[in-house]
Amino acid sequence: MSPQEAKQQIETLSAALKQHSYNYYVLAMPAITDFEFDKLLEELTALERQFPEFLDEDSPTQKVGGFVTKEFKTVKHRWPMLSLGNTYNEQELLDFDQRIRKAIGDNFEYVCELKFDGLSMSLTxxxxxxxxxxxxxxxxxxxxxTTNVKTIKTIPKQLKSGDYPAEFEIRGEVFMHLKAFERLNQERVDNGEPAYANPRNFASGTIKLQDSSEVAKRPLDCFLYGLYTEKQLFKTHWESLQAVKSWGFHVDDHSRLCNDMESVLAFINEWDTKRFDLSYDIDGIVIKVNSYGQQQELGFTAKSPRWAISYKFKAERVQTELLKVTYQVGRTGAVTPVANLKPVLLAGTTVKRATLHNANEMLRLDLHQGDWVYVEKGGEIIPKIIEVNLEKRTPGAGRIDYITECPECGAPLKRQEGEAAFYCPNDEGCRPQITGKMQHFIGRKAMNIDGLGDETIEQLYHRGFIRHISDLYDLHNKLGELKTMERFGEKSITNMLDGIEKSKQMPFEKVLFGLGIRYIGETVARKLAMHFKNIDNLMAATLEELVVAEEIGERIAHSLIEYFGTPQHRQEIEKLKAAGLQFVAEQKEVILASEALTGKTFIISGTFERSRDELKDIIEQNGGKILSSISAKLNYLVAGDNMGPAKLEKAQKLNVPIISDSELLEMIGAPPNPPR
Structure with missing residues (x-):
């Protein structure tokens, strides 16, 4: 056989085996027997050995796996993987549409996509x-x-030549088809192994397996739908979907371009019925503004994009018996009632517990002992009780009242005016509050202390080694006692102490967030650190001084005043200061290129050839200041394409000068066009 003939035969066999694999693993509809498949695979293996120059890492012979990963490496996303806001009814979609129109006008399109019930994945x-x-x-x-994902047949390991950029990121959803799920789950039952509750859990559990050869045995699929590049290649999301499909990616064919919300609602209604005919689970529809320029103008909240929303199909409802109500105490002291239920299958998952939210919800439901209740999942991680079946209520059954004392420490519960939740005020002596605050402090988004996890915090607390956050920084003086802890060897102790020492370099905003003050999330902590510069200024601030800071309202201000007004909290901060933690914000030095814009204020709105961040840097490097909202104090509005009509109208009403990015550059004597 000539090399050319061998190359052609290898390509033919590879294509046939990939299709047979897809039929077997993904569609669960094999077209040939296992024996016939193995014979084809042997033939391909022999040819690749004889002609190794034609061996491709994407070959079916290379998909068996076998590399065992000891642990998964943590990788920071280049672009954050934000979640979408959810809605469950038509009116909320119409409200979303009105918000979009108010911001960018009426000239826009939507892209509707099926919302796959799987595991989000980012591929570079x-x-x-x-x-x-x-x-x-x-x-x-x-x-x-990466090693596990390479076993997924529909994810290309090497793209054929095309017009794609040298480096890009594409995101999608890893999932398992229903027939494959049922077949594999039955195999687990036959082997005496526990069955997975649903395909999503099976897919998620598979991706986290340490042995990729085991992953290869489980048929996973993946739809790709989100392209991310350094330089924008397309003007619309729809264009990018068509492009990545042409590059060889598995893109769902059911997406639709819609001109208005009426078309969106028609698409939703269509798939509310047709979803049961699919070979995989979907739990809703994702709606996105099509234009990337308009997406940029609409922007993001801290958690999700303002230009997209997820419509969830109506949740399944089941009926079951209420066994009892128990209570959980969170790190902030909030006491949450939980219904313990007779186990029942709901949306593919066995449900044993449901949240009751707060005392008001218990009053609304008017729960009695032994009630039969209706439970829905409705997008909640923990299902919730919708109503009681009064026809099944036992005559004379006692009412279940919300408790008046903390179930953990016995302290009388308190409720602040205007709030639904009751709180345990004993934050210095209530175990779940103490351990919860410390678990929050060491967490990834706060101090990110390596070598110290939630279970270790519980263990250290029960042994009496820690009662306050500051006690963590005194553990190096308790080496002898630490060595007596169960399953806590010398290496574990060293890793923990190294992680604690390293955390002293975390910036002020992370420390402030880590303290666990009510209502102080990541974004608010960052704003407070930027505004007040250090902890002493923040602790001394009055209500009036606090609410002047960006995004700080009265509720947050009162929470800060209450927290810093507690002597124990101030003592704790002094101990943390003495331990060497950062309580002063890092001052970023801005080297001025000129003072051409000194004393002038700007807002940037719309899309430009340059990025907004680049324009912001230009303004600040030449002495200007960026404001957060349009007011009479604003000197210039830098307007680009697709700018929101509301901003434009307000600027015109206040007689704020509106300039282009070219005019901005002329003000500092820079060339009008960005460098190529």
Whole structure:
């Protein structure tokens, strides 16, 4: 056989085996027997050995796996993997549509996509080759699972030649088809192994397996739908979908371009029925503004894009018996009632517990002992009780009242005016509050202390080694006692103490967030750190001084005043200061290129050839200041394409000068066009 004939035969066999694999693993509809498949695979293996120059890493012979990963590496996302806001009814969609129109006018389109019930995945390609696969994780960073993802037949490991960029990221959803799920689940039952509750859990559990040869045995699929590049290649999301499909990616064919919300609602109604005919699970529809320029103008909240929303199909409802109500105490002291239920199957999952939210919800439901209740999942992680079946209520059954004392420490519960939740005020002596605050402090989004996890915090607390956050920084003086802890060897102790020492370098905003003050999330902590510069200024601030800071309202201000007004909290901060933690914001030095814009204020709105960040840097490097909202104090509005009509109208009403990015550059004597 000539090399040319061998190359052609290898390509033919590879294509046939890939299709047979897809039929078997994904569609669960094999077209040939296992024996016939193995014979074809043997033939391909022999040819590749004889002609190794034609061996491709994407070959079916290379898909068996076998590399065992000891642990998954944590990788930070280049672009955050944000979640979408959810809606469950038509009116909320119409409200979303009105918000879009108010911001960017009426000239726009939507793209509707099926919302796959799977595991979000980010893939990075370099020179057409799959370089890295990372899970969503916490949205900021996730686990690298490249070896496992390479076993998924529908994810290309090497793209054929095309017009794709040298490096790009593409995101999608890893899932399992229903027939494959049923077949594999039955195999687990036959082997005496526990069955998975649903295909999503099976897919998620598979991706996290340490042995990729085991992953290869489980049929996973993946739809790709989100392209991310350094330089924008397309003007619309719809264009990018068509492009990535032409590059060889598995893109769902059911997406639709819609001109208005009426078309969107028609698409939703169509798939509310047709979804049961699919070979995989979907739980809703994703609606996105099509234009990338308009997406940029609409922007993001801290958690989700303003230009997209997820419509969830109506949740399944089941009926079951209420066994009892128990209570959980959170790190902020909030006491949450939980219904313990007779186990019942709901949306593919066995439900044993449901949240009751707060005392008001218990009053609304008017729960009695032994009630039969209706339960829905409705997008909640923990299902919730919708109503009681009064026809099944036992005559004379006693009412279940919300408790008046903390179930953990016995302290009388308190409720602040205007709030639904009751709180345990004993934050210095209530175990779940103490351990919860410390678990929050060491967490990835706060101090990110390596070598110290939630279970270790519980263990250290029960042994009496820690009662306050500051006690963590005194553990190095308790080496002897630490060595007596169960399953806590010398290496574990060293890693923990190294992680604690390293955390002293975390910036002020992370420390402030880590303190766990009510209503102080990541974004608010960052704003407070920027505004007040250090902890002493923040602790001394009055209500009036606090509410002047960006995004700080009265509720947050009162929470800060109450927290810093507690002597124990101030003592704790002094101990943390003495331990060496950062309580002063880092001052970024801005080297002025000129003072051409000194004393002038700007807002940037719309899309430009340059990025907004680049324009912001230009303004600040020449002495100007960026404001957060349009007011009479604003000197200039820098307007680009697709600017929101509301901003434009307000600027015109206040007689604020409106300039282009070219005019801005002329003000500092810079060339009008960005460098190529």
């Amino acid at each position: 390609y370099q020179d057409g080759k799959l370089a890295r696969a990372v899970t969503r994780g916490d949205g900021t960073q996730g686990d690298e699972v």
